[in-house]
Amino acid sequence: MMSVIPGSQDLYLFHEGSLFQSYKVMGAHFTEHEGVRGVRFTVWAPHAREVRVIGDFNFWNGSGHVMNRVSTWGVWSLFVPGVKDGEYYKYEIVTTHGTLVWKADPYAFYSELKPGTASRIYELNGYEWKDQAWQAGKQQHSSYNRPMNIYEVHMGTWKKKAEGEYYTYRELADELIDYVAHMGYTHIELMPLAEHPYDRSWGYQATGYYAVTSRFGTPKDFMYFVDRCHQTGIGVIMDWVPGHFVKDDHGLRQFDGQPLYEYNDPQRAEKPEWGTLSFDFTKPEVISFLISNALFWLDMFHIDGLRVDAVASLLYLNFGKPREQWIRNAHGGDENPEAIEFLKKLNQTVFAQYPQVLMMAEDSSDWPLVTAPVYAGGLGFNYKWNMGWMNDMLKYMEMDPLFRKGSHNLLTFSFMYTYSENYVLPLSHDEVVHGKKSLLNKMPGDYWQKFANLRVLYGYMMGHPGKKLLFMGGEFGQFDEWKDLEDLEWEMLGYDSHRGMQYYVRDLNHLYLQEKALWELDHQQEGFSWIDADDSSQSITSFIRKSSDPDDFLIIVCNFTPVTHIGFRIGVPRAGEYIERFNSDIPVYGGSGQMNTGPLKTETFSWHYQPYSVRMTIPPLATVILKPSKLRRKASTAKRERG
Template sequence: MVMSLIPGPEDLYLFHEGNLFQSYRMLGAHLTIEAGVSGVRFSVWAPHAREVRVIGDFNRWDGSKHVMQKISLWGVWSLFVPNIKEGNYYKYEIATSGGATLHKADPYAFWSEVKPGTASRIASLEGYEWADQAWREKRKTTSAFHGPMNIYEVHLGTWKKKPDGGYYTYRELAEDLVEYVKDMGYTHIELLPLAEHPYDRSWGYQATGYYSVTSRFGTPKDFMYFIDRCHQAGLGVIMDWVPGHFVKDDHGLRRFDGEPLFEYNDPARADKPEWGTLSFDFSKPEVVSFLISNALFWMDIYHIDGLRVDAVASLLYLNFGKPREMWVKNTHGGDENPEAIEFIKKLNRTVFGYDPHALMMAEDSTAWPLVTAPVHDGGLGFNYKWNMGWMNDMLKYMEMDPYFRGGSHSLLTFSFMYAFSENYVLPLSHDEVVHGKKSLLNKMPGDYWQKFANLRVLYGYMMSHPGKKLLFMGGEFGQFDEWKDLEDLDWEMLGYDSHLSMHRYVRDLNHLYLREAALWELDHQPEGFAWIDPHDQKQSVATFMRKSSDPEDVLVIVSNFTPVYHEHYRIGVPYAGEYVELFNSDAGEYGGSGKLNSGKLKTEEIAWHDRPDSLHIGLPPLATVIFKPIKIKRKRSKANRGRSRADA
């Protein structure tokens, strides 16, 4: 509990200017002491209201007892109510200028009633004793760009459920999920949105409580415990964040004080018919204060390491997802939303000013340039962008009959043309395994064995491709059904050999990734990649190198996307000497056919792929194989060899 939190003139000025970036410390419901009396200071922005009252279980929901005072010309109302404690329920009762009475949840509430209830709850966010200091110090000295990043994307409500169908709590997940993710070799957990939301099947993307971590799984301090345990285990946490739109439920932000407030005044600009939601009005400074404060809130209060910003395309373009009859133009006659663009830039400048090591990832499906360039260099200011182009091309390619993939070889290789134009994350996310799209395994063509082999070669190729990685839960054991967003994953599949072998494969592939700096140290630099052969479309094979800052730390990757075994396949290599097969997705323990390259492989002075030395290998069917030099043979020039003989 803290001393009085009466909003001061400076904070009010900054809020109305769009520059109060910790507005959650002024607005909302705060346990405090005023004039020696314990209670709660309530403050809310409602400029169109005729009157605002606090109602709750402490006054039998009778607003006449607690009428708020307007303390700002631009509509901030405030009131101290004594003798309220943590856990009490409340709402704002708003008398509109049109004569209606609305009951609204607090936009800045820290805790919410368990669904289907819609009230806000009093919560203290102080007093939790964090034990993640080592993690937070490590973040300050570790570059995300030059380190491994392998993200496990999770929907907490359906990762696992209890036998009675109930949810696991944040504290239970802090044990089970954290241990599982760490053992599987991931570096980060990405959580689908956890802001309070009324409808389970929105997955959190249609929120009512932007500052309220969902009560489905416990209390705010339970969530702190979950994050703390992630950090203690060496796992970063990224949360999906949704500034593009909000839900229309009556108790939420829509027409909050009887008039459009958080949304645009113009219905054509406000409405998002594709999702049944409303867009934030980025021209209103108070909305900018609300949203940027919210981004910082999750990092400040909950120690979140970064945000994956959802649906950036819907921010950048006014008419995204709208039928033509609803299209509008900006003042220059274009489709871009200049206010949202400025908001994005301001958001990223502010976040990195607060935490230079934060992760700000754009889920952007457009070709907008310089998404991950700094704002001062003309960019949007994110530090990562999801590579939706790679994902779409690869899944289209993988769904083809392998015998016809050669005609679409460019789908396999085109991503390398732009791989270093942004800082990319390669995502195989929840969006690709729901709404009739089928699971990743079930997208794969062929018989039962070929489906698993196709998925293994895809994962091997993904892990070798430049860019950080993301896989949605269930993909690691080859869930056969698409994601069922009201049920938990099909963990019983691990009782079948093929799925257990896939699970083992992904775990081993993840740990290989962690060990090999060539797979991540130069992810965003052309120097970290080189083609060996991008042109073998006839056999649907791609061969390339990944390199670290050590010039001799090289991996040679060969991916065969047909079910044909090439017993005699030759590849050019960067160095003469001896190589070993470091990894082979066709290994028997992974469910493959066991076509391995055993022992030491010696190069031959046979020029191949424009290189003086080459390896003769067996190339397994539908497999990714990785080779590494273990002994490099130094070649002397003819002149040097001559001098050596003379000296002898």
């Protein structure tokens, strides 16, 4: 049973910045005192003259529920008997100037449905998880040499009911998870689910870091969603936003009448690009709050990983600020040393408790060693979004194919650094909003060519080393950019081209799952070699992806022009026969049907610095994947075993 007063050791660790389960101490928790059941409320408000608890249970009059200051550095606590599950509450804070502010609980587990802003009492414990097999399996495999193909989802707009109402967590568990599994994805990445007041912030400007949004149901409903994902073999990654928070009055801004969670200096606190405030990483209590929050989602909701948003905005003091507002650190630099130390401490702490967790940095900067361990001088993440690859590829794909030959380096430059970090290749929501157009509508050419261009982009992405991420709607070629108040254009599946695109992505995803060469050595140079990186005149690239089995490899050929090549010679590393394992140009996908229908037999004619070569058909705007004949591979294996 929880003590009626927070323990002195917990308070010491909280103020030291190392109470990493502070959500078990702070906030509202059911307990008993002298045989009476009630709730212990605990909040950090060091500048407050007085703090009161107000809520349904006292008719929003806190005069009888004045909290006790239980630490020198400003923690307040009070046991209130008779409070029931689901009741609403806030903190009424008397500032040093005698004014009153009303704040939601920073550690609340549940919030009033918008537009309400109160916190709700909620018993978070008691859900019976059924994902034991998933959790056990996760400990047996490193993610580095496993497939990872992520479907990024905004729950409020993936699909809506006829009346425009949201699907609940439990309804999405039935609709979304089966769809993701059918499409061949390994993970769902959820855009931020921490409670937030404004739908069009997409969750990135939060008020309730410990409260999964009530838009779609209760915290236990969300637990059910995650549980069902795991039972279906789908991992769950959640966007997490430690860089900034929203300014709404009931949130963290000037929580006790003065800057508390944010920097005292407005120049350091303000994020003018987003109209938000930065967390103050010099305050130990803020470190306890944030690292505990990361662990909270892993502890209580069994989340498999966190995609840490806007890491560059933490690393640099002047990120997104006009030059006239620039400031410098004590050494005259642009770096934010406290935030850098926070990121290192975050990753060290999380990995100490969850060695197989996914900690992904969404970092648009060129900061070195983002995915290197802290002891090796890194930030300690295990994955980083490859924003350079994404920008180069989209710039290239938006060009008319006639002019692509002059920018061939955009296709190949990423291989100069692809092994410098453990990368995820993202085609995320950020690329299909704010007038940027949908992925399909970025593609040049006529209607047919748009779809063909998108197919070759996806094929090249699947062949490129690195884990994969695609935003919802991209799998069926959503034509309009993402509308953050409407659901996806599911009606487009009534048209052959969009339905063919969905078939294509489904089959490409399942091919990815089946072929170890596409993921087992993602982060090792031994897993990749060029056949021809320099055919800029024809805008064709060809390369080999390899697994740990020397006989298990794929040859990937991508044609970025609408020209068909018959009898095209390509170098191959082994003699024998090659079969067409995959072709983006088959008619069911909407292609023109240019295929390699029979085995391709090698010739003892060296080409592309390879000892052998084959002649093949390369379709227009297409990806073709060749694989050594199985019979040939078996013969090679038998010969090797005979010695």
